[in-house]
Amino acid sequence: MIKTYLHSVINNALKKLNFPEKSIQLDNPKDEKHGDITTNVALTLSKELKQKPRDIAQSIMDNLDLNPEIISKVELAGAGFINFFISDKYYIAELLNILTEKDKYGKSDDFTGKKANLEWVSANPTGPLHLGHGRQVCLGKAIANLLECVGYDVTREYYYNDAGNQMENLGKSVYARYMQIIDPNFPFPEDGYVGDYIKQIAQLIYDERKDSLKNSTDLSLFKKAGENYNFKMIRSTLNKLGIHHDIFSNESQLYTDGKIDKTINEFIARGLAYEKDGALWLKMDEKAGFDKDKVIRKSTGEPTYRLPDMAYHIEKLNRGYDLIIDIFGSDHGDTYKEVLYGVQSLGYDTSKIKVIIHQMVTFKEGTESVKMSKRSDKSYPLDGLIEEVGADAVQFFFVMRGANTHLDFDIALAKEHSDKNPVYYLQYAHARICGILRNAEDNFPGFDFRSEAAFSDGLIGTEEEIQLLKILAKFPEEVSSSAASFEPHKIITYLNVVAERFHKFYHNNRVLDAENKELSIARLKVCLATKQILKNGFEIIGISAPERM
């Protein structure tokens, strides 16, 4: 990448001048006049060297050994910035790289050989996924894609608590609906799950077993039937979004394997837990920001959710991943800290665990924004949203904002098939290119633009063409930085610029011209490269690349 090149050139200059070695920061200026890449190294050296930044910058510039094929101009500017202008030849060479590497362009091997585990969705199978799950579902999909792009071997994992209250409650709810088929007056539990799907599960059981289960005291059959049915619905929803998990792991396995007991014993052996009021309490360190101790095993003998979560994270650490990612809504913002604290206090290195917290989502229907927390009873299924606005718009809208900002999901806007809908701006650019390529193939049979043979790259040079090539060449850097910060929305921001510059190019540069075959082929190459970048970007954020719209 070009920054690596500049990095070494500047470093050599610093050595020649006997200037202290600094970590050199290379930025992309916002203003075109300030070049393509800029460094503030002279400003940061100023204090140490006790010289004016501009003088330092001049010395550095005098000692740069630059290849004019790559850097066409260097300027000293402002308070002491050194601005580099990249030569057009470099961008044209990069265009060829895109066409050669195709789907692989933008991918890197920065983390090749490393293993990552991404655990997300992880909704307990007490019912279908609903709107409140949407952000996490889509965010995780895109983050997994990003990690793969930089070389990680990614395991996609779904973890659920099948041993706790929620699943007990599911069993009771299904049983009650089953009994109501026999006796409509049978009482429904106060905090039971009220959705119609519970009735369907009960009906399925009744169809098979009739009333033979009416005196059940063990509800595990009802619970299991509910779990199976709900998982079918959840998986079907995930399928619609193109999401597949490699591993489904559950809480009860941790009991069977003795991992829960082992964790409890460890806490006790290390003197980190104590009994009080019949419960087992974990000592929480005030210095770590906790104000009081937390119960890890209730007086009833059941663990609180924290304990299995800790055992589960220990188990994942033991599996040997280089990176472990959890995605939670901000309603779990405090509890994950407790879990990590517990894991850490048992001597495990939690630095490999990265927790991504996303803020809550509101949904705008008309002019009103409606809160939709994951635990809200008024369930609006995610399936319904996918039906209503389409999988692409759902994916796009949930990913287009940074996870740490509140997201207002405008359902009407997502549904709208018009220029107001931001997802179409990107997809339209892709479809438009496909239209040009179709036209070229159908009506200009002599234009052999897909061949690997050399083309007249000297014909590329209009303002719009160069601007477009410049942004295309930034894709690899953009992927790396998005992956490093686990922020897929940056890819969308980037692709918007690509689409914008393509549309400008399109308006001002006629691609297909029967009178000018060489130029047409050169521009078709530009189109092919743009299409490739859009497609590669869409792949990451998880939306389709339509050929027509």
Place this chain on the structure above:
RNA sequence: GCGCCCGUAGCUCAAUCGGAUAGAGCAACAGCCUUCUAAGCUGUAGGUUAGUGGUUCGAUUCCACUCGGGCGUACCA
């Protein structure tokens, strides 16, 4: 009360470890289709980056406080 997160154009949001004149889209206004998709392009207008103070060559970014919003603060998950 305490903890975490957030506050940027009328609306929804960007802004690369602190960098040069804070950017897009939508909404508003004015233009552009006998030529490859007008789901597009061009232009205009829109800001004390919630507020006050601090740190420094330089702050939307870091620190302190104030105001406003979200989420937590269970022997629920």
